[in-house]
Amino acid sequence: MREGIAKMTPIVKISNLDKYFGRLHVLKDISLDVKEREVVCLIGRSGSGKSTLLRCINFLEEPSSGIIEVDGVKVDGGEKGKAHRGLVHNIRLKTGMVFQEFNLFPHMSVLENVIEGPVIVKGMDKDKAISLAEENLDSVGMLFKKDEYPLRLSGGQKQRVAIARALTMQPKVMLFDEPTSALDPELIGEVLNVMKKVAKDGMTMLVVTHEMGFAREVADRVLVMGDGEIIEDAKPKTLFTRPKDPRTKALIDRYRSGEN
Amino acid sequence: MNQAGTSQAELLYEAQQRKVRQFRNNVVITWIVLLGLLIFLFSGPIQIDTDFIRRNTLFIASGIGETLNISVLSIVLAIILALLAALGRLSTIPPVYAVSTFYVSLIRGTPLFLQIFFFFLALPQLGIVLPGLIAGVLALGLNYGAYMSETFRAGIASVSKGQREAAIAIGMTPTQTMRRIVLPQALRFAIPPMGNDFISMTKDSALVSATGFVHDVMWRATRVGRAEFNSLEALIIAAVFYWMMTLILTTFQNRMEARLARGDR
Numbered sequence: 095m096r097e098g099i100a101k102m103t104p105i106v107k108i109s110n111l112d113k114y115f116g117r118l119h120v121l122k123d124i125s126l127d128v129k130e131r132e133v134v135c136l137i138g139r140s141g142s143g144k145s146t147l148l149r150c151i152n153f154l155e156e157p158s159s160g161i162i163e164v165d166g167v168k169v170d171g172g173e174k175g176k177a178h179r180g181l182v183h184n185i186r187l188k189t190g191m192v193f194q195e196f197n198l199f200p201h202m203s204v205l206e207n208v209i210e211g212p213v214i215v216k217g218m219d220k221d222k223a224i225s226l227a228e229e230n231l232d233s234v235g236m237l238f239k240k241d242e243y244p245l246r247l248s249g250g251q252k253q254r255v256a257i258a259r260a261l262t263m264q265p266k267v268m269l270f271d272e273p274t275s276a277l278d279p280e281l282i283g284e285v286l287n288v289m290k291k292v293a294k295d296g297m298t299m300l301v302v303t304h305e306m307g308f309a310r311e312v313a314d315r316v317l318v319m320g321d322g323e324i325i326e327d328a329k330p331k332t333l334f335t336r337p338k339d340p341r342t343k344a345l346i347d348r349y350r351s352g353e354n
Numbered sequence: 355m356n357q358a359g360t361s362q363a364e365l366l367y368e369a370q371q372r373k374v375r376q377f378r379n380n381v382v383i384t385w386i387v388l389l390g391l392l393i394f395l396f397s398g399p400i401q402i403d404t405d406f407i408r409r410n411t412l413f414i415a416s417g418i419g420e421t422l423n424i425s426v427l428s429i430v431l432a433i434i435l436a437l438l439a440a441l442g443r444l445s446t447i448p449p450v451y452a453v454s455t456f457y458v459s460l461i462r463g464t465p466l467f468l469q470i471f472f473f474f475l476a477l478p479q480l481g482i483v484l485p486g487l488i489a490g491v492l493a494l495g496l497n498y499g500a501y502m503s504e505t506f507r508a509g510i511a512s513v514s515k516g517q518r519e520a521a522i523a524i525g526m527t528p529t530q531t532m533r534r535i536v537l538p539q540a541l542r543f544a545i546p547p548m549g550n551d552f553i554s555m556t557k558d559s560a561l562v563s564a565t566g567f568v569h570d571v572m573w574r575a576t577r578v579g580r581a582e583f584n585s586l587e588a589l590i591i592a593a594v595f596y597w598m599m600t601l602i603l604t605t606f607q608n609r610m611e612a613r614l615a616r617g618d619r
Contacts, residue, residue, distance in 0.1 A: 152523060186524070191523040193516060195514075199535055201542065214534060215524055215526055256520075260524070
């Protein structure tokens with residue numbers, strides 16, 4: 095169902111990305127291409143730099159150096175000034191982000207959360223935004239809660255609303271930063287199912303996750319990060335059966351032992 | 355053996371409720387006794403001039419409007435100044451940060467009483483003569499603004515980093531993020547302390563009367579008290595009015611807080 099990917103040009107292109115936190119070198123000369131409609135999972139131990147890499151793509155973290163390109167918008171990391179801010183803004187319009195802690199706006203209803211971006215940032219007509227929002231809320235199965243406030247929702251429901259909020263900005267790429275890590279185990283499934291659906295609808299996705307099952311089942315590619323570098327980049331089938339790096343093997347062994 | 359339908363837990367719960375009720379009843383009774391004692395003291399052992407009270411209560415009461423007027427205007431000014439000062443304090447532009455901290459430091463470093471006299475007595479020397487009410491509102495507003503800026507700053511700080519990141523991620527500018535995401539949540543956090551400040555303001559507004567230009571409850575009480583050498587009675591009347599205002603405002607505030615807590619999402 096996802097053949098033809100290889101032929102397409104990359105929609106996300108990261109070149110020679112470096113990121114320092116003070117003296118700490120957290121991302122080391124990372125280069126990565128993601129093609130349109132591709133689902134890429136980033137796995138790795140905590141502190142390996144996978145979340146930072148994701149957050150550099152939409153400049154929640156400013157890269158120390160390197161180039162980020164999303165759907166033709168090319169931004170030099172480490173630059174400043176008005177032109178730079180304009181480009182960063184354009185990149186943010188092309189990327190949707192889903193956070194570990196959901197980060198729904200607590201003072202707004204579910205529907206208000208979802209239309210906030212399109213109306214305020216894109217200046218979309220409110221009626222149009224509402225119909226688009228309702229469509230997306232429906233597809234994540236949350237339309238029936240559209241007038242509720244986030245406090246009244248379970249973690250899984252919050253995260254599904256957060257996904258609808260990101261989708262309603264009509265991004266080209268979705269970034270998921272450990273979307274199920276803050277959830278009770280019994281709520282993880284509903285969020286993963288929504289993510290599978292988003293993938294099936296053809297969205298380009300980068301997913302930082304500890305959910306090996308999801309990576310194996312849904313990802314087109316799995317990147318393993320360790321010590322600020324991409325230590326392995328393979329199809330899930332290859333990676334899970336013949337891991338090359340010992341660190342990858344350790345990760346997979348731990349997942350296998352948890353499975354039993 | 356328990357009665358049918360009454361579990362151990364229910365019995366424990368009821369015992370606990372009984373204790374709570376008993377405590378509350380005892381508090382109310384003691385309040386009433388203390389109040390009665392106070393009334394008794396002034397009706398027997400301490401001679402007070404009831405005729406004076408009858409003649410002047412209305413005169414003093416008619417200052418309530420002015421007291422509330424000055425308090426409301428001052429709190430509005432204070433909120434605006436506090437918001438600006440709090441935002442200035444968070445600014446990365448040095449002069450803006452400096453102006454904000456300078457204002458807060460200067461105001462908090464000098465007595466409110468001095469600030470009030472500054473507007474009434476010092477400014478006229480420079481040829482600036484403000485109407486009594488305006489001068490009072492400026493002094494109180496500036497003073498409370500400096501203190502309330504800390505409340506707002508705490509409110510803004512209470513909004514999690516994730517909220518800002520979510521706003522930034524959907525492409526909001528820093529101004530949009532502040533106005534639409536951070537401030538609404540910060541203000542909700544700041545409403546209860548703001549209520550407290552308003553209640554303090556109604557009492558601190560009495561200081562303005564010392565200048566003689568604002569005819570509030572306190573000014574009226576001291577005026578008739580001094581004129582007839584009945585300050586005891588005059589101040590008792592004023593105290594009762596201030597106390598009643600405080601009680602009413604506190605009730606309102608408690609109700610508002612309860613509603614906020616319920617809607618806290």
